[in-house]
Amino acid sequence: MTGDDAAKRTSGEDSFDRIAADLRALRDEAGPVSYAELVRRITELRLGRGLSAAAAVPARSTVYNVFQAGRARMDPMLVRDVVRALGADDDAADEWVRRCRSARRASEASARSRGSGPAPAVTSPLPAPVPVRSWHPASVAALLIACVTVNLLGLFTVHVFKLSVYLDMIGTAVAALVLGPWSGVAVAVASNGLGFLTGDPSTIPFTPVNVVGALVWGYGVRRFRLGARLTGFVTLNLAAALACSLVATPIVVAMFHGGDGHTSELAVLSLEATRLPFLVSVFSTNIVTSITDKLLTGFIALGVFAVLHGRWAVPAAHMPLIEKLAPRAEGHPRQLAG
Template structure:
């Protein structure tokens, strides 16, 4: 009988080597037919107390143990096969140990292969050029910047004429910051603050830092902090803009105007001072209340304009998922509105059923 150790032991164990050694063992034993091997295995198992119905292995299962190219092998079936071919229990245990080593080698090889494939994938992804970032065309950028400056100046003029309790001087800044980026918003802030004289207001340039603060908070808020992902987040972003602008504006109002800058909020400042509240605290308190109303109104106007630009002209909005959601919603509603008249026309164009003729 051939010994299972006849193969060189310096080579790693494998299921193919075991299968070839099984073929040689079968030839040396007779050769023994596969049907005979099945019968001998069944006899062994019955002697071990296995029920006769469960003791007979499938002939195809026994045959497959002798074939190469296998990815797995049943150690207990292997034990039964070699004993059926004349091996002693001790020799059978050697075969079982070989099978376990082959299984470990196969699992290790598979793990190495998976690791190599993962490394190749990571290297390929790292070497691949990043996808191009979509950005508005130059013409759209110029129009948005010019429109932003015009909207800021228009807001200044409306506030001065109608003596409103809000500022409306940062609508264009908000739109430029949300759509294009924080530094585009800063450009609009600088231009509009230094052109405020065309509206008759000669002091807008002193509030340039306030306008810049709003541009930076809006722009970086939707890009770095993802505050444009939902309505709740966007609401909190506008509150942050209001707070930031008031913190910058209050010292300017006190230093440059003595707490009175001609805005409708001056009466609130005077009322607080009459109660003994320090000037800086009075200015900040009056300013923050007005600023919250103003920045919420300004921010949501900017959101509306951004949604329209995204839906009508395809202006990129990947950095602000809320705009994409609102754009998809409005598109679905528009599609439904187009379908409704068509259905109405179809219904109105159908003829009513003709009344039966009188006998």
């Protein structure tokens, strides 16, 4: 099927899935063309139209997502640039735009008929991320196992070297940011349950702390959009630190009488000597350590996500900050999405 044939398909009601399938066929006919090369060609087209250099470069994940099934929206102008970059002429490109708009009207009409209101506007700045269920199960399992392993390595490192941070939630943060809050919860429960393997017998009681961190990171970047800018992400890590300390303090006081064997126990004793209330002393020490730990954990997780996004095209539409940080690898990116 040629590009003109794909553009002129008018039988039946058009849909985003049909357009995506035709785009994949057009890309295969053209080479296939790598996503990195498509980004380069689209950038040249936009520069030729007079756009600034900053506005001309599309995110590689955004271009990749245009070719995927299950879309709830599709930017007609981006589709136009994609097909032009794949060799279609202006007339054919205009027909692709018409198809996108027709599919949007059909989607909105279907939504109204179900009583759910119009479909979201195509100009939404944060398109929905690819759901975990559409990923290859083996890829999801491998990532979750890796995250649990990272948490256990962090626990072991702190236990052996008596560090003043925790390092027990790096894997939790990665899973929550990349896959979602409840994937982060799964990693939290598994790693705390296996914490005894690192020589630390006190990890199981602190499972709720790890779970709360997963929920804060996961929902923070999805529901509250705190992954859009660096300032928002810093705020998210501080919120995780506060939430974790609020949950950890009663556990430390009730089950360990203020001392769980961590190096911060000495600071609790020092604050007690100033006649501060015991609960206040434990919380004050915990929050200081937690802020340092969660900032370190959050930015390590951010770096891991950027690598996954840049090298394997892991979707990051819910975290625009990732699209700014991720390196653009040449060639065909391997994909975790199925």
